[in-house]
Amino acid sequence: MAVLVTGGAGYIGSHTVVEMLGEGMDVVILDNFSNSKPKALERIREVSGGDFAFEQVDLLDSEGVERVFEKYDIDSVVHFAGLKAVGESVSIPLKYYHNNITGTLVLLETMKRHGTKRLVFSSSATVYGVPKTVPIREDFPLSATNPYGMTKLMIEQILGDLAKAEPDFSISCLRYFNPVGAHKSGLIGEDPTDIPNNLMPYICKVAVGQLEKLSVFGDCYDTHDGTGVRDYIHVVDLAKAHLAAIKETGERKGIDYFNIGTGTGYSVLDIVKTFEKVNGIKVPYVITGPRPGDVGSCYADPSKSERVFGWKAVYGLEEMCRDAYNWQIRNPKGYED
Numbered sequence: 001m002a003v004l005v006t007g008g009a010g011y012i013g014s015h016t017v018v019e020m021l022g023e024g025m026d027v028v029i030l031d032n033f034s035n036s037k038p039k040a041l042e043r044i045r046e047v048s049g050g051d052f053a054f055e056q057v058d059l060l061d062s063e064g065v066e067r068v069f070e071k072y073d074i075d076s077v078v079h080f081a082g083l084k085a086v087g088e089s090v091s092i093p094l095k096y097y098h099n100n101i102t103g104t105l106v107l108l109e110t111m112k113r114h115g116t117k118r119l120v121f122s123s124s125a126t127v128y129g130v131p132k133t134v135p136i137r138e139d140f141p142l143s144a145t146n147p148y149g150m151t152k153l154m155i156e157q158i159l160g161d162l163a164k165a166e167p168d169f170s171i172s173c174l175r176y177f178n179p180v181g182a183h184k185s186g187l188i189g190e191d192p193t194d195i196p197n198n199l200m201p202y203i204c205k206v207a208v209g210q211l212e213k214l215s216v217f218g219d220c221y222d223t224h225d226g227t228g229v230r231d232y233i234h235v236v237d238l239a240k241a242h243l244a245a246i247k248e249t250g251e252r253k254g255i256d257y258f259n260i261g262t263g264t265g266y267s268v269l270d271i272v273k274t275f276e277k278v279n280g281i282k283v284p285y286v287i288t289g290p291r292p293g294d295v296g297s298c299y300a301d302p303s304k305s306e307r308v309f310g311w312k313a314v315y316g317l318e319e320m321c322r323d324a325y326n327w328q329i330r331n332p333k334g335y336e337d
């Protein structure tokens with residue numbers, strides 16, 4: 001019985017596959033390399049010492065997806081595959097809706113046809129929109145502030161309706177906060193295709209001189225130092241949460257939703273200062289105006305995940321900063337040769 005990991009060559013997917021292989025799980029990676037590179041697959045084998053099956057398929061290719069389910073005995077699915085750049089989703093919404101929603105529908109219809117009823121879905125804290133208060137609990141109101149976030153919200157709705165219609169399905173929606181860092185080997189990590197939108201990869205590029213300085217988007221928020229506060233979680237902690245979620249889907253029917261965060265918020269300047277301290281390097285920055293759509297504070301109440309999964313994030317900010325930089329200096333051009 002295998003676990004199908006869609007988008008398994010990507011940042012979070014590759015870290016999750018490494019943990020799965022470490023637990024002796026049979027893994028099939030499905031990826032179209034739209035936001036990942038074949039070298040990531042070699043690195044997963046190198047890091048884990050294990051092996052997996054790989055199928056280069058786009059979820060929009062329903063015949064290709066069908067062939068994968070015919071070829072392998074798939075017991076459960078971890079669904080990462082999807083476009084995920086907030087800013088890009090605003091400029092090309094139709095591509096985001098088609099890719100993320102239609103791709104998920106093809107996957108779900110194929111799962112249903114083959115009797116595969118366990119699913120862990122890569123959702124996002126972005127489904128909370130602009131939270132009224134923090135820390136955020138799973139029963140908070142949901143809304144979307146951009147097409148990317150709306151695709152996550154729509155897929156959660158689709159999964160809820162599926163769970164009602166098909167009571168034998170077992171579905172977990174994991175709402176990630178801010179994944180950062182990399183496996184301690186420095187062999188796998190975040191490999192943004194262009195200038196990074198997210199804070200930590202941007203800081204890493206500044207630290208190695210590929211970018212001149214960091215723009216701190218605003219210092220007038222209602223936070224301890226005025227800069228934006230987020231719940232950063234080490235990508236290996238996040239990966240381990242997926243294994244706990246897969247196991248839990250084997251013990252329950254229906255759908256449930258889980259915040260995957262540390263429960264601790266850090267500001268932009270907290271990140272900069274910690275990064276400089278643990279890596280012994282300066283990160284030049286300038287304070288600019290706030291980024292449209294940003295909120296001041298966003299961090300999780302992770303107690304439900306801890307209670308239900310018996311999972312808790314263990315890596316602190318220093319490891320996140322050290323491991324992020326370690327990946328960057330070992331792979332100045334990411335997975336490019």
Ligand code: WQD
Pocket residue numbers: 084086123124125126176177178179197198199200202214215216217218227228229230268291294
């Ligand atoms: C973090 C903080 C910025 C860049 C995004 C997506 C979310 C999820 C995680 C997919 C904020 C500040 C950032 C920079 C800065 N992705 N910042 N200068 O916006 O919390 O969440 O990534 O699910 O959907 O919205 O992450 O890393 O972009 O920003 O000052 O160059 O860093 O203002 O306070 P964000 P981020």
